[in-house]
Amino acid sequence: METFLFKNVSIVSFLYSFAPRMEQKEIQLLEQVDKLFMRCGIKSLTMDDIAREIGISKKTLYLHCSDKEDLLIKSFAHHFRCEEDFQNRIVSKNLNAIDEIFEVSKHVSEMLKTIHPSVHYDLRKYYPEAWKIFSEYRKNFMLKCVSDNMEKGKKEGLYRANLNIPIVARIHISRVDIVFDGELFPANQFNFAEVFFEMIRYHIRGIASPKGIEYFMDKIKTIDPTNPKI
Numbered sequence: 334m335e336t337f338l339f340k341n342v343s344i345v346s347f348l349y350s351f352a353p354r355m356e357q358k359e360i361q362l363l364e365q366v367d368k369l370f371m372r373c374g375i376k377s378l379t380m381d382d383i384a385r386e387i388g389i390s391k392k393t394l395y396l397h398c399s400d401k402e403d404l405l406i407k408s409f410a411h412h413f414r415c416e417e418d419f420q421n422r423i424v425s426k427n428l429n430a431i432d433e434i435f436e437v438s439k440h441v442s443e444m445l446k447t448i449h450p451s452v453h454y455d456l457r458k459y460y461p462e463a464w465k466i467f468s469e470y471r472k473n474f475m476l477k478c479v480s481d482n483m484e485k486g487k488k489e490g491l492y493r494a495n496l497n498i499p500i501v502a503r504i505h506i507s508r509v510d511i512v513f514d515g516e517l518f519p520a521n522q523f524n525f526a527e528v529f530f531e532m533i534r535y536h537i538r539g540i541a542s543p544k545g546i547e548y549f550m551d552k553i554k555t556i557d558p559t560n561p562k563i
Contacts, residue, residue: 359397360411362387367408371444374451375405376459405456405463413470420478430486431537431549437478438533445512445525453513476506483540491545505536 365387384391398404486492
């Protein structure tokens with residue numbers, strides 16, 4: 334598979350070159366597959382396991398993909414499209430920049446509670462083409478979302494006027510890997526949601542202006558750090 338750089342092109346548009354506009358039945362199948370990968374990990378699941386768990390024959394499953402990595406890529410396509418739709422809905426609410434982060438983070442935190450600890454490792458080690466697509470998604474769509482939020486926060490006076498957005502946005506995106514680092518945060522000692530919660534607090538305090546810090550401190554009082562819902 335060729336490596337792509339998605340300048341002004343939606344990664345979802347690119348991904349749907351692998352998984353074109355689908356019928357409702359296929360969407361439901363990919364949603365089931367996505368949840369299965371997230372719950373059980375990727376490497377441990379065989380195509381027999383997947384077919385059995387979602388209640389179809391392996392022959393029917395192969396009508397939708399050529400192999401497990403192809404199925405993984407197509408499930409990514411649908412998942413990322415849903416994430417892009419969600420982000421657009423959040424932006425359309427016209428929240429301030431900090432509230433926008435809280436809304437997105439609540440959504441991400443809930444997802445992290447359902448992710449098997451091995452998913453990130455499996456993806457990176459065993460499925461290089463799918464990993465490339467995930468990496469491009471992170472470098473482009475996620476980077477744009479973070480950068481846009483920073484631009485908004487600067488205009489609102491909630492973030493530092495001297496914030497270097499191209500640098501800080503990339504630093505923040507790079508921390509995604511840290512959340513899933515099993516050596517740094519062993520699954521028997523930490524959970525993804527708690528690590529993510531602290532990462533977001535660290536991020537906001539690093540970019541906020543005095544006005545933003547005051548607003549953030551009022552906001553954070555409503556959050557239980559042992560059961561983060563940001």
